Amino acid sequence: MRLLILPFLLIFFFETSVAQFVYVAPVPGSKYHLTNRTIILKTSDPLIATGINGENWYSVIGEKSGLHHMKTKLTGGNKTILLKPVHPFTPGEIVTVSIDDNYLRTVQNNFIEGFTFSFQVRPDYSLEEIKLLEFAKRDLIAASFGAIRQIPQEVRSAEDFPRFVIDTNTNPAPGDIFFYSFNFEGEPTNHICIMSSDGDSVYSQKTTEKGGTFDINKNGYLTVFNSDSSYFEVWDSTYNIIDKYATQGYTTDAHEFILLPNGHSFLMAYDPQIVDMTIYNPNYKENATVVGAILQELDADKNLVFEWRSWDHIEITEAQHTYFWGDYIDYVHLNSIELDDDSNLLVSCRKLDQILKISRTTGEVMWRMGGEKNEFDFLNDPLQFNYQHDCRRLPNGHITIFDNGCYHIPPVASFKEYELDEVNKTASLVFSYSHPLINGANLQSWAMGNAQRLDNGNTFINWGYIPPGSEAPNMTEIDSVGNIVWEMHFTDTNFLVVYRAHRYEWSPCIPTEIDSINAMVISEVAAIISWSPVRNAGSYLIQYQSVDAFDWDSLLLPPTSTFLLLKDLVPATTYHWRIQALCHAKGDAFAATSEQNFTTMSIPVDTGTVGIEIIVFPNPARDQLNCIVKRSGIADAQLVLIDVLGKEWYHKEFETMEAGKSFAVPVGGLPRGLYILKMTYSNQQRLFNIILN
Structure with a gap:
C-alpha cells in the first residue's frame, strides 16, 4: 500500500508550485492612507474562488483598532482580491496584513505564497492642520482654474456663447470644436461649448461650475467635470446626465478622466498632507503642506482595482523649480493620464518636468522621461520640455506633449512629437511647433493647454492660460508642415481660457x-x-x-x-x-x-367562413411595404400593386397563407405617388391605398 501512495505524493508535489501576488496595495511600508483604505491583491493567474469570502486565510490588525472584519470581493477575471474594512482604521495607526500560506490557489493548482506587510494610516490632524489642508485643496483649484465664483445657471442659449473672433479659416480638418471656457479673472463667464469651424454654435451651456474638460471620451460618451460636486458627469448625445464618476476616498481632480468601452475608468486626485520637511533640510518647515498625486482605476462596477500614489515612488525634493522653504509644496502636479498601447499608463507630472510610464500590472515606474531622474537621451531637442501638459501616444507609436515651456529662456510654448526607443532610452524630436512671433514676442502659456493630432495629419492646439493682453490666439490648427489653417481668439473682457479643447467628427x-x-x-x-x-x-x-x-x-x-x-x-x-x-x-x-x-x-366565435385579413405598413412608405397575414387557411391568393392608371408594378402568388406570415413588397425604385395594393382570394378582395414618398 505504501508503494502506491508514494508515487501519488511525489506527483502532487511536483505538479504544485508556489505563486506570488504581482500587485499589492497599499505598498508595504507606505503611509498617509485613508481610514477606510481598500486592500488590493492581484495575481497573474485566475484564483479558485472557493473559500475566498471566508476569513481564515488572512488577518488585518490595527495596532490601536485591533482585528478587522473585511468585506471580500473577487473580481478582474478572478485575478484581483479586494478587502474593504467593515469599520475604519484608527488615524495614525500601523495596520498589519497577513496572508496565510497554502490557502489561496490558482486554477493552475499553484498555491499563493503567504506574506505579511504593514502600512500606516494618515495622522489624526488637529483642527488647525485640517484647515491648512482644506486651504491647500482650494489653492490647488485656484492655481489650476482660478478662483471659484457662483453664477446663476442658464442653459442652451446661443446668446450665451462666449465672444470670439475667428482669425483664420482656410482648410481645417472636418469636425466641430469641443471646449469648456472659463475666466481666470473678473466676473464668471463659464461655458460648455461645441462650435463649428465657421463659428456656429452647435451647443452652448452657461454653467455655475469652473471649467475643466468637455470631451467625447474613449467609450463615445460626452464627459464633463462638475466642480461644484467634484465628479465627472457622463452625458448622452442629447446632453442628459446618465452617470457620474468620482475617485474613491479623495476629492476628484478635474485634470483627467478616462472612460473605456469595457466600463473601466481612470481618475486622479491631489492629496495634501502635513509633512516635516526638516528631514531634508533643517531650514525647511516642520509642518509644510505637501501635495501628493493619486491615480485610480475603477472597474465597471466602480470598485477600486488599481491605485498609484506619488508618495510611494517620488521623492518630494525631485520637484523642479520648487521653493522647498515654503509652507505649501505642490511637488508632482499630475495633469494627464494616457492608456498606452501595451495597457500601461503614461502620466504627465508638471512640477517634475517629467513623463512617467507606470506598470498597470505591478504599479512600479517603468521609466522616467525628463526631470531630475531622466532616463532618456534627447536627440535634436536640447531644451527638452518643462511644466508640460497632455502627453499622448499616437497610432504611429510616437508620443506628443504640449510643452508650456515656462522655464525655457526665453519662455515659449510649443507642441512636440517624439519618437521613443524605450529599450535604448532615446527620445528623438521628429516635429515641433511654436507659434510665429506676436508683436515681436513668443507665445507663452503659463498653464493648461493641449494638442491633438487629427486624422488628416493636422494638429489642433489649445494654448491654455496665455498671459492677459498678449493678443495671442486661444486655439490654432496647423497642417502637417506647420501652416496655420484655423485660428481663433476670445474677445471677452473677462479673460477667457480653456484647459483642453479638441476637434471631433461627431454625428451623434x-x-x-x-x-x-x-x-x-x-x-x-x-x-x-x-x-x-x-x-x-x-x-x-x-x-x-x-x-x-x-x-x-x-x-x-x-x-x-x-x-x-x-x-x-x-x-x-x-x-x-x-x-x-x-x-x-x-x-x-x-x-x-x-x-x-x-x-x-x-x-x-367560429362562423365557418374565412376572410382576407392582412396588415400593411408603413403607409406612407419609402423603400418597402411590410405585409403580415392575420388569418390562416387562405389558399391560392394573389397580391398585386398597381398605380392609379392601372399599371401593374408588382405581382406575387401564394399557394397558402398562414397567420403570422410576413413578406415585403419592394417599392424603393418606384416613382413616388399614389398606388393601390390589391389582395384577392376566391371571390374576395381587399384594397389598400398606398402612398410612396
Whole structure:
C-alpha cells in the first residue's frame, strides 16, 4: 500500500508550485492612507474562488483598532482580491496584513505564497492642520482654474456663447470644436461649448461650475467635470446626465478622466498632507503642506482595482523649480493620464518636468522621461520640455506633449512629437511647433493647454492660460508642415481660457421619439410594434411583458429593423412594451421610451367562413411595404400593386397563407405617388391605398 501512495505524493508535489501576488496595495511600508483604505491583491493567474469570502486565510490588525472584519470581493477575471474594512482604521495607526500560506490557489493548482506587510494610516490632524489642508485643496483649484465664483445657471442659449473672433479659416480638418471656457479673472463667464469651424454654435451651456474638460471620451460618451460636486458627469448625445464618476476616498481632480468601452475608468486626485520637511533640510518647515498625486482605476462596477500614489515612488525634493522653504509644496502636479498601447499608463507630472510610464500590472515606474531622474537621451531637442501638459501616444507609436515651456529662456510654448526607443532610452524630436512671433514676442502659456493630432495629419492646439493682453490666439490648427489653417481668439473682457479643447467628427445617435413608435394588434396571439429609424443606431432593444408578469422578455434587433412581429401572445391580454436605441458606434445607450400598452384580441366565435385579413405598413412608405397575414387557411391568393392608371408594378402568388406570415413588397425604385395594393382570394378582395414618398 505504501508503494502506491508514494508515487501519488511525489506527483502532487511536483505538479504544485508556489505563486506570488504581482500587485499589492497599499505598498508595504507606505503611509498617509485613508481610514477606510481598500486592500488590493492581484495575481497573474485566475484564483479558485472557493473559500475566498471566508476569513481564515488572512488577518488585518490595527495596532490601536485591533482585528478587522473585511468585506471580500473577487473580481478582474478572478485575478484581483479586494478587502474593504467593515469599520475604519484608527488615524495614525500601523495596520498589519497577513496572508496565510497554502490557502489561496490558482486554477493552475499553484498555491499563493503567504506574506505579511504593514502600512500606516494618515495622522489624526488637529483642527488647525485640517484647515491648512482644506486651504491647500482650494489653492490647488485656484492655481489650476482660478478662483471659484457662483453664477446663476442658464442653459442652451446661443446668446450665451462666449465672444470670439475667428482669425483664420482656410482648410481645417472636418469636425466641430469641443471646449469648456472659463475666466481666470473678473466676473464668471463659464461655458460648455461645441462650435463649428465657421463659428456656429452647435451647443452652448452657461454653467455655475469652473471649467475643466468637455470631451467625447474613449467609450463615445460626452464627459464633463462638475466642480461644484467634484465628479465627472457622463452625458448622452442629447446632453442628459446618465452617470457620474468620482475617485474613491479623495476629492476628484478635474485634470483627467478616462472612460473605456469595457466600463473601466481612470481618475486622479491631489492629496495634501502635513509633512516635516526638516528631514531634508533643517531650514525647511516642520509642518509644510505637501501635495501628493493619486491615480485610480475603477472597474465597471466602480470598485477600486488599481491605485498609484506619488508618495510611494517620488521623492518630494525631485520637484523642479520648487521653493522647498515654503509652507505649501505642490511637488508632482499630475495633469494627464494616457492608456498606452501595451495597457500601461503614461502620466504627465508638471512640477517634475517629467513623463512617467507606470506598470498597470505591478504599479512600479517603468521609466522616467525628463526631470531630475531622466532616463532618456534627447536627440535634436536640447531644451527638452518643462511644466508640460497632455502627453499622448499616437497610432504611429510616437508620443506628443504640449510643452508650456515656462522655464525655457526665453519662455515659449510649443507642441512636440517624439519618437521613443524605450529599450535604448532615446527620445528623438521628429516635429515641433511654436507659434510665429506676436508683436515681436513668443507665445507663452503659463498653464493648461493641449494638442491633438487629427486624422488628416493636422494638429489642433489649445494654448491654455496665455498671459492677459498678449493678443495671442486661444486655439490654432496647423497642417502637417506647420501652416496655420484655423485660428481663433476670445474677445471677452473677462479673460477667457480653456484647459483642453479638441476637434471631433461627431454625428451623434438620437433617442427614439415617443411619437415615432406604434403598436398594431393583428390577432388574438400576435401584434406588430414599429418605430422610426434612429440615426447611427447600432441596435434596438425591444422589451415586452404582460401586465401581470414580473420580468421583461427582451429581443435585440439589428439597426436596419423598423418593426417586430410578436407571436405566441395570450388572447385578451394587455401587454406593456418599450424600445431602447443602443448606439454602439458612438457609445450612447439611451433610456428606453416610456412604457406603451396594447391588448390582444379575444378569441372569435367560429362562423365557418374565412376572410382576407392582412396588415400593411408603413403607409406612407419609402423603400418597402411590410405585409403580415392575420388569418390562416387562405389558399391560392394573389397580391398585386398597381398605380392609379392601372399599371401593374408588382405581382406575387401564394399557394397558402398562414397567420403570422410576413413578406415585403419592394417599392424603393418606384416613382413616388399614389398606388393601390390589391389582395384577392376566391371571390374576395381587399384594397389598400398606398402612398410612396
